[in-house]
Amino acid sequence: MFAEVMVDLKTKEIQSSYDYIIPSDLEGFLKLGMRVVVPFGNMTRVGLITKIKSESLAATKAIIEPFDMEPIVDKELFHLINYLEEEAMIPSVLAYHKVIPDALSVEYQKVIRVMKRDGLKEPLKSLLIDDVVVFKKTWRKYSSAFQKAVSSGSIEIDEAIDQKRSIQTENYYLKTTKVPQTQKQQALWLYLNEPKRIEDILDSGYSKQMVQTLVKMGSISIQKQEKMVVFKPTYAEDSKALTREQKEAVLAIKESLLKYERFLLKGVSASGKTEVFLQLCMELSKKRKQAMIITLDTALIEQLRLYLNPFLSVAVIDPEDTLQSRLDSYRAAQTGYVDVLITTPSGIFTPFKSLGIIIADEAQDPSYIDYAKTIHGLDMLQERARYNNIPLVYASATPPVQLYYDATLGKLRLIELNEKVYQTKDQLQIVDMKKELENGNLSMLSKPLYDAINRSLKDNKQALILANRNGFAPYVLCRSCGHVPTCERCDTTLTYFENKRRLKCPHCGYQMKYEPKCMACGSDKVRPVGMGIEQVEVQMKRTFPLAKIARLDSETTSKKGVYQATINAFKAKKIDILIGTQMISKGHDFDIPVVGILLIDSMLKAPSYLANERCYQLIKQTMGRAGRKQAGVSIVQTYQTDHFVLKSLEDEIGFYEQELNRRQIAHYPPYYQLLSIVFKGNSLDQAERAATKLKQQIISRYSQYEVVGPSESDIKTFKLMIKTGKRQDLKHWIQSIKQYYDKENLSVRFYRYDDIV
Numbered sequence: 220m221f222a223e224v225m226v227d228l229k230t231k232e233i234q235s236s237y238d239y240i241i242p243s244d245l246e247g248f249l250k251l252g253m254r255v256v257v258p259f260g261n262m263t264r265v266g267l268i269t270k271i272k273s274e275s276l277a278a279t280k281a282i283i284e285p286f287d288m289e290p291i292v293d294k295e296l297f298h299l300i301n302y303l304e305e306e307a308m309i310p311s312v313l314a315y316h317k318v319i320p321d322a323l324s325v326e327y328q329k330v331i332r333v334m335k336r337d338g339l340k341e342p343l344k345s346l347l348i349d350d351v352v353v354f355k356k357t358w359r360k361y362s363s364a365f366q367k368a369v370s371s372g373s374i375e376i377d378e379a380i381d382q383k384r385s386i387q388t389e390n391y392y393l394k395t396t397k398v399p400q401t402q403k404q405q406a407l408w409l410y411l412n413e414p415k416r417i418e419d420i421l422d423s424g425y426s427k428q429m430v431q432t433l434v435k436m437g438s439i440s441i442q443k444q445e446k447m448v449v450f451k452p453t454y455a456e457d458s459k460a461l462t463r464e465q466k467e468a469v470l471a472i473k474e475s476l477l478k479y480e481r482f483l484l485k486g487v488s489a490s491g492k493t494e495v496f497l498q499l500c501m502e503l504s505k506k507r508k509q510a511m512i513i514t515l516d517t518a519l520i521e522q523l524r525l526y527l528n529p530f531l532s533v534a535v536i537d538p539e540d541t542l543q544s545r546l547d548s549y550r551a552a553q554t555g556y557v558d559v560l561i562t563t564p565s566g567i568f569t570p571f572k573s574l575g576i577i578i579a580d581e582a583q584d585p586s587y588i589d590y591a592k593t594i595h596g597l598d599m600l601q602e603r604a605r606y607n608n609i610p611l612v613y614a615s616a617t618p619p620v621q622l623y624y625d626a627t628l629g630k631l632r633l634i635e636l637n638e639k640v641y642q643t644k645d646q647l648q649i650v651d652m653k654k655e656l657e658n659g660n661l662s663m664l665s666k667p668l669y670d671a672i673n674r675s676l677k678d679n680k681q682a683l684i685l686a687n688r689n690g691f692a693p694y695v696l697c698r699s700c701g702h703v704p705t706c707e708r709c710d711t712t713l714t715y716f717e718n719k720r721r722l723k724c725p726h727c728g729y730q731m732k733y734e735p736k737c738m739a740c741g742s743d744k745v746r747p748v749g750m751g752i753e754q755v756e757v758q759m760k761r762t763f764p765l766a767k768i769a770r771l772d773s774e775t776t777s778k779k780g781v782y783q784a785t786i787n788a789f790k791a792k793k794i795d796i797l798i799g800t801q802m803i804s805k806g807h808d809f810d811i812p813v814v815g816i817l818l819i820d821s822m823l824k825a826p827s828y829l830a831n832e833r834c835y836q837l838i839k840q841t842m843g844r845a846g847r848k849q850a851g852v853s854i855v856q857t858y859q860t861d862h863f864v865l866k867s868l869e870d871e872i873g874f875y876e877q878e879l880n881r882r883q884i885a886h887y888p889p890y891y892q893l894l895s896i897v898f899k900g901n902s903l904d905q906a907e908r909a910a911t912k913l914k915q916q917i918i919s920r921y922s923q924y925e926v927v928g929p930s931e932s933d934i935k936t937f938k939l940m941i942k943t944g945k946r947q948d949l950k951h952w953i954q955s956i957k958q959y960y961d962k963e964n965l966s967v968r969f970y971r972y973d974d975i976v
């Protein structure tokens with residue numbers, strides 16, 4: 220027998236799988252989805268078995284040994300990998316890379332063994348103090364010394380595979396056939412008629428000492444089993460009486476628990492969607508089925524966990540956690556040990572033993588689309604729900620336009636929660652900043668917002684301010700020559716960060732030190748222009764000097780734990796005014812009377828067909844943080860009071876209808892599908908020529924496609940955007956010409972979820 224092995228999954232250069240002979244003693248043991256150790260050139264590498272077959276013309280080398288005892292990639296994951304290759308047009312190595320978690324990746328090390336210590340000379344003599352040492356990267360400069368030592372036989376160098384994290388085990392205690400003497404001992408012995416962990420034994424009132432004695436006597440045996448790390452149910456809370464709408468929602472979804480169906484749970488902010496999740500998960504837990512809930516970040520994971528944990532066992536996979544902790548939770552889901560797994564869109568590929576429901580919370584959030592814009596988490600979840608024949612619930616106060624549209628077509632079932640649990644009042648006020656200026660108010664705070672915050676502080680209450688723009692100012696400008704510093708890698712205008720005195724590229728992360736001297740003309744008349752969140756903070760501190768003010772954005776939360784701590788402090792009312800970017804807008808169950816929404820005008824002008832939708836959702840989500848347990852007011856400051864997004868903040872249907880209409884006219888989703896084809900060459904010229912040529916080919920071959928571009932989109936990169944009603948045949952055709960570009964040394968990538976227009 221032969222195996223196709225995808226060698227060294229995490230190395231992008233190795234793009235294909237290779238055939239290996241399966242040694243006869245491993246036949247039957249090795250299965251699809253297991254990792255194996257194989258010879259590769261003169262190295263030893265780990266690879267994944269992607270196929271087992273009876274014939275191979277290419278195989279010359281044999282698999283050395285298994286690396287896993289059971290498959291780490293199951294049938295469903297293979298299906299998803301296939302889906303990624305076919306539908307998202309992702310190269311297969313990358314698809315494997317996406318699906319297999321980092322916690323399971325390996326590293327390769329060189330291990331040096333000292334054979335003859337006397338033969339060692341400096342610097343090796345002092346580097347190799349122990350007899351077995353792992354080679355350090357910094358020792359590369361001594362390569363020739365190491366080579367000499369090898370040829371003289373003083374040292375040997377081996378290659379070792381280092382698994383970054385491994386599955387943890389722990390001891391379980393079980394009775395043997397040997398009956399102990401005393402009555403007390405016999406009680407313990409009988410209690411251990413099935414394997415138990417020491418914690419559980421102690422909890423049941425037996426002593427550690429007695430366990431040890433019986434082990435010595437041979438009445439108890441010790442077994443090693445996989446250690447399961449989950450949050451066990453605390454039973455610390457009583458269940459709530461559901462509202463009428465919650466009851467109806469639970470009932471509707473419960474009816475189709477054991478089949479594939481999509482639901483849109485559209486519930487206004489604070490309508491108690493989480494309670495609906497809890498009820499569904501509890502129902503499934505009775506049927507020994509698991510639930511996967513996706514939310515956005517550490518604080519929201521924790522908020523959800525605290526809500527569910529009194530009733531259910533919960534595991535979480537948070538990209539902020541350690542590899543080991545992520546692996547533990549991964550195994551808890553995979554082995555069926557836990558009721559609920561809560562994770563972020565990064566965890567959507569986690570395998571389950573018996574998945575019963577998928578809930579995509581905050582389904583409107585852009586982070587469901589991966590950074591590269593190749594994978595849409597909601598599409599992957601739909602594929603998983605279909606594969607497992609289970610319901611998928613999208614939950615949101617502001618559903619994506621696409622899902623709203625699908626619901627109107629009857630492709631998914633709409634369930635609405637229109638009332639807030641506590642039926643508190645909320646109020647919206649849109650302030651025209653042009654008028655504020657006319658009335659002589661030059662500050663960034665409008666009179667109504669200033670008054671509202673002031674009142675709240677006087678009442679010992681809080682305020683939340685959205686300022687969704689990083690840095691101190693969006694750019695700096697030389698007032699002498701007009702120069703604006705841009706990124707030397709991708710030409711994007713650099714954002715100015717005053718606290719760190721740096722200029723940073725919002726697109727690629729490039730950064731440089733800020734000098735108040737113009738790089739073009741040397742003048743010292745360089746000034747920040749426009750407003751960012753750092754500046755909002757400075758001005759708020761000046762306006763409300765006695766208030767405790769905190770800021771939440773990518774800068775302040777770069778250190779682990781700060782985000783969660785700040786959210787907790789705000790909930791505990793240790794902060795008076797919290798200023799934040801979009802990270803404060805979604806899902807947090809705050810109890811505040813005032814929300815201020817600033818700096819949204821530039822968002823409405825973003826070059827994305829999703830700009831209106833994103834801005835609408837962001838404002839509505841932020842508004843939803845007030846008026847939960849107490850009445851609340853949201854104040855939106857804008858220069859564009861006539862914009863339909865702002866006009867329809869209290870007319871939901873109006874928003875969706877106008878936006879749909881606009882998209883239909885401009886040929887955007889959901890009416891048209893988009894596909895970006897991006898060429899990256901050795902030069903801008905080469906990329907542009909290829910893009911132009913492909914555009915002509917497409918137009919002459921497929922008259923039904925609209926092709927926009929080519930346009931320069933990055934360094935040495937040109938992009939075509941295709942709009943189409945149907946994408947299928949185009950995909951195969953492009954795949955077939957792809958080899959041609961490979962020969963020309965041009966990389967061609969496809970992006971299905973590119974929204975930049």
Ligand SMILES: Nc1ncnc2c1ncn2[C@@H]1O[C@H](COP(=O)(O)OP(=O)(O)OP(=O)(O)O)[C@@H](O)[C@H]1O
Nearest residue numbers: 459460461462488489490491492493494616640806
């Ligand atoms: N049936 C109920 N009885 C009493 N309190 C409830 C009930 N259901 C939910 N709550 C409480 O109402 C508050 C709001 O619920 P939840 O956070 O689930 O709202 P949500 O719909 O998810 O809002 P958002 O869209 O803003 O995230 C929570 O504090 C929750 O504990």
Ligand SMILES: [Zn+2]
Nearest residue numbers: 706709724727
């Ligand atoms: Zn850049």
